[in-house]
Amino acid sequence: MLPGMKAVVIAGAGGTEVLELREVGDPPCGPDEVLVRVRASAMNRADLLQRRGLYPAPSGSPANVPGLEFAGEVVSCGGRVESVRSGDRVMGILGGGGHAERVALHERLCIPVPASLSFEEAAAVPEAFFTAFDALLRRAHLAPGEQVLVQAAASGVGTAALQLARAAGARVIALSRSAEKRERLAALGAEHVLDPAAPGLAEALRAACGERGVDVVLELLGGTALALSLEILAERGRIVVVGVMSGPAATLDLRALMRKRATIEGTVLRSRPLEEKIALSREFARTMLPLFEEGRLRPIVDRVFPLSEIAQAHALLESNRSFGKIVLRITS
Numbered sequence: 001m002l003p004g005m006k007a008v009v010i011a012g013a014g015g016t017e018v019l020e021l022r023e024v025g026d027p028p029c030g031p032d033e034v035l036v037r038v039r040a041s042a043m044n045r046a047d048l049l050q051r052r053g054l055y056p057a058p059s060g061s062p063a064n065v066p067g068l069e070f071a072g073e074v075v076s077c078g079g080r081v082e083s084v085r086s087g088d089r090v091m092g093i094l095g096g097g098g099h100a101e102r103v104a105l106h107e108r109l110c111i112p113v114p115a116s117l118s119f120e121e122a123a124a125v126p127e128a129f130f131t132a133f134d135a136l137l138r139r140a141h142l143a144p145g146e147q148v149l150v151q152a153a154a155s156g157v158g159t160a161a162l163q164l165a166r167a168a169g170a171r172v173i174a175l176s177r178s179a180e181k182r183e184r185l186a187a188l189g190a191e192h193v194l195d196p197a198a199p200g201l202a203e204a205l206r207a208a209c210g211e212r213g214v215d216v217v218l219e220l221l222g223g224t225a226l227a228l229s230l231e232i233l234a235e236r237g238r239i240v241v242v243g244v245m246s247g248p249a250a251t252l253d254l255r256a257l258m259r260k261r262a263t264i265e266g267t268v269l270r271s272r273p274l275e276e277k278i279a280l281s282r283e284f285a286r287t288m289l290p291l292f293e294e295g296r297l298r299p300i301v302d303r304v305f306p307l308s309e310i311a312q313a314h315a316l317l318e319s320n321r322s323f324g325k326i327v328l329r330i331t332s
Contacts, residue, residue: 004023004024004026005026005100005101005102006022006023006100007022007100007101008067008307008310009022009065010051011064013051013053014051014053016051016311019051019310019311019314021307026102027097027102029104030078031078031079032080033081033105034076034077034078034090034105034107034110035074035102035103035104036073036074036075036090036103036110037074037075037101037102037331038070038071038098038100038101039119039120039123039331039332040071040328040329041067041069041070041099041327041330042069042124042126042325043314043317043326043328044069046066047066047099047317048314057095057096058095058096058270058271060095062096062097065099066096066098067096067097067098067099067100068093068094068098068126068127068269069092069127070091070126071090071119071122071125072089072119072330073088073089074086074088074090075102081107083108083110088110089119090110090113091125091126092109093126093130093269093281099307099310099328101330101331106274106278108282110281111281111282112285112289114292117292120329124301124324124325125299127156127157128155128156128159128299128325129288129299131242131267132160132161132164133160133164133288134267134269134280135161135218135242136148136161136164136168136216136218139240139265140216140240141238142165142168142215142216143170143215144170145170145171146171146216147171147173147210147212147213147214147216148172148215148217148218149173149174149175149205149209149214149218149229150172150173150190151217151218151219151220151221151229152175152176152243152245153175153190154176154178154323155220155324156300158218158220159185159188159300159324159325160297160300162174162185162189164297170215170216171191172190173190173191173192173194173205173208174193175193175194175195175196176196179195182195184323188300191208192208192209201228202228202231202232205232206232212234213232213233214233214234215237215238216237217229217237217238217240218242219242219243220245221244221245221246222241222244222245222246222247223245223249223250224246224251226239226252226264227251230252230253230262233260233262234260235260235261236261236262236263238262238263238264239264239265240265240266240267241265241267242267300324300325301325301326301327302322302324302325303316303322304328304329305327305328307330313328
């Protein structure tokens with residue numbers, strides 16, 4: 001029997017003062033599940049929303065322990081588990097509970113940690129890269145030679161999407177308000193990097209993407225940004241909405257949508273049924289993990305915090321100063 005574990009607990013809706021580090025019991029582990037010692041877990045904006053009382057955990061996930069992804073080692077396996085063994089280095093997505101020393105999840109949600117990655121780097125992979133992979137390749141069917149616009153490109157999902165698009169043979173136009181971040185995005189392979197706050201953004205985007213427009217938009221902002229995404233979209237273009245950092249409401253010219261025969265699709269990972277999450281995890285492991293081993297994909301980690309500094313990690317993510325992912329070191 002393992003002793004109790006430490007976990008971040010959201011004591012109530014509010015600011016960083018509601019985050020507490022507590023001793024809690026181990027999560028129950030079913031016959032098809034594995035118990036994993038969490039070495040590291042990354043931060044996501046969903047954690048901020050959950051802390052504020054705006055994004056409750058889905059049914060079956062811990063109600064007050066945040067954390068949507070992890071990397072660690074398998075501690076024990078349920079009686080029907082066949083695909084992993086104790087001691088395996090694994091990573092994956094969760095509905096919640098990742099900011100704790102141990103998590104339990106279905107065996108087929110676990111994917112191997114590439115040998116080239118540390119646990120801190122691996123923890124920055126699942127949520128960002130799964131989201132970008134699902135949006136760009138499974139939903140938008142991004143093809144070689146196409147152009148993709150990545151909003152909020154310096155975010156975890158944005159930096160993952162930029163790399164995945166480049167690996168798929170697409171050209172990337174990236175947006176970021178920070179001059180320093182724009183330089184780093186260009187170094188990651190974006191062909192054009194623009195400031196969305198600069199005057200004449202629509203004209204600058206047209207100059208960057210050409211008369212035809214962009215084929216795919218990874219929409220992380222929502223709000224008024226969505227109308228501009230549609231404006232510069234190519235005929236038969238696709239917009240995939242994965243975030244609404246600028247607000248959930250938008251006004252669109254539906255005539256432009258019809259004229260361009262465009263598609264707008266929304267998607268989210270956290271609330272999907274288990275079988276859909278398993279299918280995504282297995283496809284990602286089969287097709288994308290080799291690219292990490294080859295060095296063609298790499299998680300971008302801005303900073304690693306110890307679990308005891310969870311409030312500081314939340315504050316940094318809220319400040320929008322980070323580039324890529326913020327990671328928590330859970331156990332050493």
